[in-house]
Amino acid sequence: MTARHDVQQADVLAICKSCETRQGGLCGALKARQLVELAKASSRHEILAGTELPNDGTYSSLLSGVVKLTRNLSDGRQQIVGFYFAPDFLGRPFEAKRPIKTEALTNVALCSFPRTVIDRMIDETPELGRQLLRHALGELDDARDWMAALGRKTASEKIASFLLMVARNIAASGHPGNSTSFDLPLTRADIADFLGLTIETVSRELSRLRSDGAIRIANKRQISLPSISQLEQRCGD
């Protein structure tokens, strides 16, 4: 964790520049003066894979890595209810109705902001509040998409949809448009907990997709999608 009270305005702007553009405009809603103020109040964190993120009210930009949100039933059954991929934005103002655990799937780098600073800026800049609302609604859309998948898709459609979702979020750019490859940041158990399946079913369906030629698998975690459009056929929607 690195404080930044010493940085100069020019430095700050340089630091923010790289993620500002990628963040879908969250910081982009701010005036330069506010950006400087925010950056000065920000702090960087590195979090190891497997660590639970504190659930205080702070907001963070996810600079790198993948984070999962899980909800548990009383007897230990687990459901992953969401992911964050860099460069996404984490943070939950107001407390949730139900406990949700936030955990790093990979090593993670965060740029965190105290809640008080953001809250004050919302008052000064309604556009920032609008961005937060837009972001929350985007998460809501995602959750509802996965509700449809969990309720109505077959195991194999779930897997196909899941692989495409991951690919869209972390696939290395520079691939020809209709194919891609990436490292899965999840274990089979995590995939199962996300898709409402067992690890055995996940494994079987991945194997089937592989033998069908729809995907290639190297070393368990490295996935290639030779034809994205072909995989989309298998999604059910």
Place this chain on the structure above:
Amino acid sequence: MTARHDVQQADVLAICKSCETRQGGLCGALKARQLVELAKASSRHEILAGTELPNDGTYSSLLSGVVKLTRNLSDGRQQIVGFYFAPDFLGRPFEAKRPIKTEALTNVALCSFPRTVIDRMIDETPELGRQLLRHALGELDDARDWMAALGRKTASEKIASFLLMVARNIAASGHPGNSTSFDLPLTRADIADFLGLTIETVSRELSRLRSDGAIRIANKRQISLPSISQLEQRCGD
């Protein structure tokens, strides 16, 4: 639909008073002057059961009735991804990533506001934007709760959870604390589409709950829950 350009300030405040308190403070965030302005721009609508609600950007208070949100897969499979019960607040700024259909399950009464008026008031009153964000996050919590149910609960747990959810939202008040009764505003097909089951399974599980004494059913749609706490045991969480 009734325009209200003629009403006086005192009338407006009287009209709003009854729902303002119930709405979890959405209009409560407004100053009296704004409330008057908003009420003057508002219009009442009555919508028949089974009708699809227009997906323009307008916001509405749901004064009475029940509304469902559905998402469809390409081959006709359907998933209900949310409900609105009076007195809730409907309205989606920014367009959704995926098409979602909004439909009245019962006859519905709405008090609608043009988007432009609300948007301007957000600029004037950041607290209103905060309320909208809080509301969206509440919907997100609900969606994630149902993700866990869809992915990890058994059919019978899903039914129990569903009945409790409906009861909490529409049960007539005045019941002794641990029992309640209500009319289901949904068909078995709707319940199935919400819980990711078939109508036959829904019917069977309802019958089983009835023969277990956990619920009583009169005329297919009138449900009594003799013991809420006993039903909560059957929810899995």
Place this chain on the structure above:
DNA sequence: CGACCGATTGATAGACATCAACTGTCGTGG
């Protein structure tokens, strides 16, 4: 090396879906 963990694969079981028959209710029209 042995223990452990993630993953794969096989055999079997079970929960829920599918197919089908039937009931009761309602509205329509002869």
Place this chain on the structure above:
DNA sequence: CCACGACAGTTGATGTCTATCAATCGGTCG
């Protein structure tokens, strides 16, 4: 008034998808 069909719902017989139980494999770490 009753016949008729349409529709919501229930219940039974059977099928199938995915879970469960179990064995095995490869990699990693102490």
